[in-house]
Amino acid sequence: MAATWQNPEFELGGVNHLALVCSDMKRTVEFYTGVLGMRLVKTIDLPGDAGQHFFFDMGGGNLLAFFWFRDAPDAVPGVSTAATVPGIGEFTTAVGSMNHLAITVPEERFLEYRATLKGKGVRVGPIIDHDESELGFSTTLHDGVYVRSFYFQDPDGILLEFACWRRELARPGDVTHTPKTAADRVVKV
Missing domain, CATH: 3.10.180.10 (2,3-Dihydroxybiphenyl 1,2-Dioxygenase, domain 1)
Known part of the structure; x- marks a missing residue:
């Protein structure tokens, strides 16, 4: 948000x-x-x-x-689509690919929606509470978590995310990183 x-x-x-x-x-x-x-x-x-x-x-x-x-x-997992979901395994995709689609859900229904998907047989990843820590996420919900999410895949392996914002963005301190360039990439052969 x-x-x-x-x-x-x-x-x-x-x-x-x-x-x-x-x-x-x-x-x-x-x-x-x-x-x-x-x-x-x-x-x-x-x-x-x-x-x-x-x-x-x-x-x-x-x-x-x-x-x-x-x-x-055909899709190529790990190239055109993620191999799996964050929290379970590798989710890097190729330049020019779409990595994932995040869909906004209400925070008060976040856990319910995760359980509903699991009940429908969808494999969902763990809950990721994104924060400003060194790892970028926490294993516990706290006031510094700015977005909660979990990931899952559609039948073609397209990576989807249900996410709920916990605060406004563009606050002081939210934009502090220098953008990387193509020269910073490590291209695997």
């Missing part, structure tokens, strides 16, 4: 939609409507039988879209 701020350059209204790629549109519809409760609001068949493009209502005026392409290559 960020403090109210006006962009002096463009009047941006947030994310219109995020478009991801799935391997099986039927299975994707079943997961996002049946497991996560999103509403399917628009379906499109692409010209020339090239694929499909479906849109789901995430709430709050936000949409999540999926493409199904007839000739899409």
Whole structure:
């Protein structure tokens, strides 16, 4: 959550939609409507039988879209998708990939939602209480935790996060790190 701020350059209204790629549109519809409760609001068949493009209502005026392409290559865990979820294993992905999608949930329902997903058979990672400590997280909830979250994956391995902000961002001390450059990367061969 960020403090109210006006962009002096463009009047941006947030994310219109995020478009991801799935391997099986039927299975994707079943997961996002049946497991996560999103509403399917628009379906499109692409010209020339090239694929499909479906849109789901995430709430709050936000949409999540999926493409199904007839000739899409398979995902490569650890490259195009995370190998697993934070707190369980490696979640680094390649430059240009989408690492994860964080979805805002109310803090008062955070634990309930985690239990509901587990009850539906979804493997969820541990709760991560993000704070300003050296590790960046705590094993206990305290006043310095600015966001609570847990991660899980959809049927194609897309990394999802349920997150609840605990305070406003952009306070003094929130922006203190020097951005790294391409020269700082260690590229594995």
